[in-house]
Amino acid sequence: MTEHDVVVVGSGINALVAAATLARAGRDVGVYERAPRLGGAIRTETDTPAPGYTTDLLSCWHPLFVGGPAYPALQDELDRRGVVYRNTDLPSAAVLTDGSTAVLSTDADVTAADFERLAPGDGEAWQSFLTEFGSRAGLAFGALGTELVSLDGLRLALTALWQLGPRGLLQFGAEGLESARSWLSGRFTSPTVHGLLSPWVGHEGLGPDDAFSGFINKVIALALAQGGCPVPVGGGVRLVEALAGIVTDAGGTARTDADVVRIETAGGRATGVALADGERIGAREAVLASVTPQALYLRLLPGSAVPADVRDAARGYRYGRGDMQVHLALSEPPRWADDQDRLSRAAIVHVSGGMDDVSRAVNEAQRHLLPAHPTIVAGQPAALDPTRVPAGAGALWLQLQETPGRPVGDAAGEIDVGDGTWTEDLRERYADRVVDRLGRHVTNLDSALVGRRVLSPGDLEAWNSNLVGGDPYSGACTLDQFLVWRPTARTRGHRTPVRGLWHIGASTHPGPGLGGASGLLAVQQVLARGRRPALLRR
Known part of the structure; x- marks a missing residue:
């Protein structure tokens, strides 16, 4: 039987960050991915949607990774393997x-001037936001980068109490519970700034x-501004290849077409x-599972290993x-x-x-x-990375985040959705x-168009089983499924009821986003556990 110190199930960003970090710490790591390629929701294809074009078909933008703790920890190895970011x-x-x-803009004065152009006072409101929320950014980002049910989480809470005082903390x-509408309407006058x-x-x-959307809006706005x-x-595949290379260069394994059907206990x-x-892979120290x-x-754990309340909570996710x-x-x-x-x-x-309109x-x-x-997220990766298109060409990466996984009708009354299955015909008509x-x-969308590729929620789920119903975030991010409640109130952070098994991925804290934080948090616990005497390990 093949054995590793640590077995990682899945190969999304959290799995690869975890595997690379463990490999650098001297662990023998095996990554096992059911799909024919590594990367999870990072999927880069060449000659798509037309010859000479390189396209990130799913996730594309990496602000959370570059701005988070995983990138600086691995940057020397990533640089050596040719990973270069453009901004x-x-x-x-x-x-x-x-x-x-x-x-x-990343220039606060530029943003403030534009906001002021749209509505007198909005420029000052933006500068005030950067100052006020920026002064508490360590607490906000700390909550998204700390294992909250832990001593580190307690330290963060005490730090918040010390910095803000009881009334300020309340x-x-x-403010963390308010909606984005409440925050935006209360701070900015311009409807265009709201848009x-x-x-x-x-x-x-x-x-x-949604409750809590105001907090998320502030965090994202500050992250973009900073x-x-x-x-x-060259696309997200460059990061995937580099992280996998750290593992394999250290003697580990990164296998595709390797469908894990059971975690053995x-x-x-x-x-x-x-x-x-039927192949069995042993784990001497830990298993990390990047799954729902x-x-x-x-499915993966035997029923006898999972308490009934945890199973019930998982069913309700x-x-x-x-x-x-x-x-x-x-x-x-x-x-x-x-x-x-x-x-x-942009x-x-x-x-x-x-x-x-967004709310509707x-x-x-x-x-x-x-x-x-629908709100159209129009990404322009070639504006940052011209190598993705032929000389003088362009591309648009469009995302529709308000798409039902299985539609029952059309709000405009124009498209017959049939039984709700995302057929090719339904997919293309909605894309039209x-x-x-x-x-x-x-203005040149028709005249300059040379190729189109459309992916429905059904296509996303078929490619990646973690994207249930085409949900790109592997679970609703409403407050009852976020922070200490992600994935459920019955589980304790990334630990599981099974010793030596950690749960990572977008379904776990701090949720979705191409940052690698959950993988890094789990790795810190694996390495800390390995340093403790055997009788004290959990």
Whole structure:
């Protein structure tokens, strides 16, 4: 039987960060991935959607990774393997139906001037936000980078109490529960500023009227203002290859087409895994599983190893809205009808009718309807990394975060969804609506189009079993499934009821986002456990 010190199930960003970090710490690591390629939701293809184009078909942008703790810890190895990031001073922009535009720059004065242009006082409000929330950023980001049910979590809570005082801590907590609508309406006057900032909560699977979305909106806005929206040159596959290379260069294994069907246990401890072909892989020290709660507690572990309340909690774990990806290859860069100079340089342009339109589309998708006016996340990776397209060409990476996993109808009353199955016909007709709407803002969309590739929620789930119903975030990020409650209130952080088994991935704290934080948090515990005397290990 093959054996490793640590077996990692899955190969998404958290799994690969964990595996690479363990390999650097001298552990023999085996990564086992059921799909034919490594990377999880990082999937780069060449000659897609047209010859000469390189496209990140799923996740594309890496601000959480570059701005988080995993990148600096591994940067020397990643640099040596040729991972290079490109950034822009305009990570975010928006264009509304009426043609009004706004930008968020890494230069605070530029953003403030643009906000002031839109509404007197909004520029000062932005500067005040950066100062006020920035002074508490250590607490906010600390909550998203700390194992909360632990001594480190207790230290963070005590630090917050010391810095803010009892009344200030209560106020900070209350602000953390407010919606994005409440925060934006209370701070900024301009509807265009609302349209710039509110769509970002969709990148955590929330809507602007959800509790806790205000906190997420602030965190993302500050992260963009401080760190931009970088992409790796050549696509996300470069990061995947580099992380896997750290593992294999250290003598470890990274296998694809290796479907783990069972986590084996003995004496209440994880001892290894079994593959679909019957092969058994031993784990001398630990198993890390980057899977959903249902997969872990209802399928991979034997029932005798999982307490009944944990199984029940896993059954109740909920998934969010689905996602659709539309990739457009253009013979020239996109020409925006409004504010071309600035919008052409932005990493991501949100196209919507404003915050009310965003809210309406979220509501329609939650009622399993195809939104009549979906919010369009228009990414422009070639504006940062020209190597992804032929010389002089352009590309648009479109994401529709308000897409029902199985639609029951169309809010516009134009598309027959049939039985809700995402057929090729349904997928392409809904993509036509999106592209037609975007064409009102990008004047050369028809004339420059040379290729199109569309992925439905059904396609996403077929590619990656963690994306249940096409949910790109592997679980709803509502407050009852976030922070100490992610994935459930019955589980303790990344630990599981089985000794030596850790649960990682987007379904676990701190949730989705290409950061690798959950993998890093679990690794810290694995390494700390290994340093303790055998009788004290848990």
